[in-house]
Amino acid sequence: MKRILVGIKRVVDYNVRIRVKPDASGIITDGVKLSVNPFDEIALEEALRIRERGVAEEIIVASIGPPDCQQQLRTCLAMGADRALHVEASGLVEPLVAARALLKLIEREQPFLVILGKQGIDDDNSQTGQMLAALWQRPQATFASKVELQGKKARVTREVDAGLETLEVDLPAVITADLRLNEPRYVKLPDIMKAKKKPLETVALSALGVEQRQRLRLMRFEPPPQRQKGIKVKDAAELIVALKNRGILLP
Amino acid sequence: MSHRILIVAEHDGTRLNPSTAKCVTCAAGIPEAEITIIVCAAEAIAVASQAASLKGVSSVLAVEHPANAHLLAATLAPQIAALAGAFSHVLGPSTTFGKDLMPRVAALLDSPQISDIMAIESATRFRRPIYAGNAIVTMEVEAGAKIVGTVRTASYQAAAPGGSAAIEKPTVNAEIPSHTRFISVSAPKSDRPDLQTAARVISGGRALGSAEAFQKTLFGLADRLGAAVGASRAAVDAGYAPNEMQVGQTGRIIAPQLYVAIGISGAIQHLTGIKDARTIVAINKDPEAPIFEVADIGLVGDLFQIVPEIERLIA
Helix, strand or coil: CCCEEEECCCEEEECCCCEEECCCCCCCCCCCCCCEEEEHHHHHHHHHHHHHHHCCCEEEEEEEEEEHHHHHHHHHHHHHCCCEEECCCCCCHHHHHHHHHHHHHHHHHHHCEEEEEECCCCCCCCCCHHHHHHCCCCCCEEEEEEEEECEEEEEEEEEEEEEEEEEEEEECCCEEEEEEHHCCCCCCHHHHHCCCCCCCEEECCCCCCCCCCCCEEEEECCCCCCCCCCEEEHHHHHHHHHHCCCCCCCC | CCEEEEEEECCCCCCCCHHHHHHHHHHHCCCCCEEEEEEEECCHHHHHHHHHCCCCCEEEEEEHHHHHHHCCHHHHHHHHHHHHHCCCCCEEEEHHHHHHHHHHHHHHCCEEEEEEEEEEEECEEEEEHHHHCCCCEEHHHHHHHHCCEECCCHHCCCCEEECCCCECCCCCCCCCCCEEEEEEEEECCCCCCCCCCCCCEEEECHHHHHHHHHHHHHHHHHHHHHEECCCCCCCCHCCCCCHHEEEECEEEEECEEEEEEEEECCHHHHHHHCCCEEEEEEECCCCCCCCHCCEEEEECCCCHHHHHHHHHHHC
16 A cells, blocks of 8 residues: 655644743643644645645554644644544654654555655754655655656656755655745544544553663753833834934945 | 863855854853864865954864855754864854754764753853743753853844964864755845844835735835845735845844834844844834833834934935
8 A cells, every 4th residue: 555654743833832841841831722833734644645646545643742742643633634643652752763653654554755844833943754764765855845747757846945845755755844844724523523443553662662761851942031021113214314323324 | 170162153255254253252251262164175275364353262174075065954063073173162143053053063973962052151051042032041051061052133233354264174084974965045135234244124914914014114214224124024924025134033033223013012032132122213103012011112103104204314
């Protein structure tokens, strides 16, 4: 069966105003909305579109984390994924551990394509996809804004600092989704009902034979430094004076 | 104990990208740092000479291979990993080049990675932004691990020239895969300064209303000020400006001397990209726009009247 594996992460919702705990031990997540990482939603949408074009037959969505992340896997099933794999792990899952877990799922499911979001909007690491590609010894096409599958190859347009770069990669490969790849669909109510009946399998990280190494310790969280309050000017002429006073424009 | 730091050079085949010199400044903050730059290219000497001239660099590794004509992560990672053995840290810039490459290197080395290093507290302790810059975390890496990192270039000044490091051509024992091929890169030509490194940036938002108005309103002022042109994500999504002009969490993170936000409301994702600007000027007709909360100089009014007026006054 032609499968695509999509990795997703449960993160604090995009619209939540992030606040640091007063004791600097973390981010306030109690009572805060959690969602599918937006870049991962784009990854899933791309997989669904590929299946809808008849190029893939089954979309598997996987997440690594505590039991709560099954809620986000259900959301993905409601979007249209065929089945879900929950790799259960508590505490901080470092990107290299996540990549090793995904590699185990790849060995089991044999996908021809793996799509992830380009980064989690929580830790902003942007590591897991690239690490997975390295461990799998397969190509990577990160920050993708366009994916064209051509038989055993994919042509991927990437958003890079210089503009748009196009790569050709042999399949299987890892692609990470950037913002402009597509616009994810909205989940409809009947699909949420249907998603409850779709298969969701849980497997412990240790049962996959992956050690949850912790080599990174999060010591202290702080809010970012605030900028000093600025001034208001009333017109263009005053603006120019203010810029001259700051030495930005020559007097 | 001295620390040997390997920095992966970003370049276009002829010129060293300024992001590399910023990595050198970051690396110099590691106690007793001994800094080596690796330049992978088809012909590396021109770029290697520029790397060797950076102050604080003690040696340069020039790695020449026909496959290095384009800097692909899958091609470079095994070569860098093969040469990383003697180093305690392997750093690259947190540009799309480094973000793509460094985790692949880290996985080959079985190393943890610290992304977007903004401050070095010790050889194993780093500060970095998370949640789009809405929090800063201090991270400690387990003792003994070889550390891979990307450097948030907006947090560092470029290392000055004035060095004269030795250039070596090491033998690299690495298998280079052929499964990834470069096809093309579309980089629109512009006479304006590069957005990433420009001292002055003029940026436009959705209030510009059209691609024509975006160009007509902003380009003249930008040229007058010798500034690069940027855009908010809203303006890019609306088709007023190409994506490579995007400033913010999903675009460029920049640190110019002057940033002028014109018709940009200031979504948190945009503010992430401009936090390190020395002076932020905001022009917006909505006095409640969040951009005014971070602006050093704010001007409430109609941009279509104000911008031409500024241009006329500085002519």
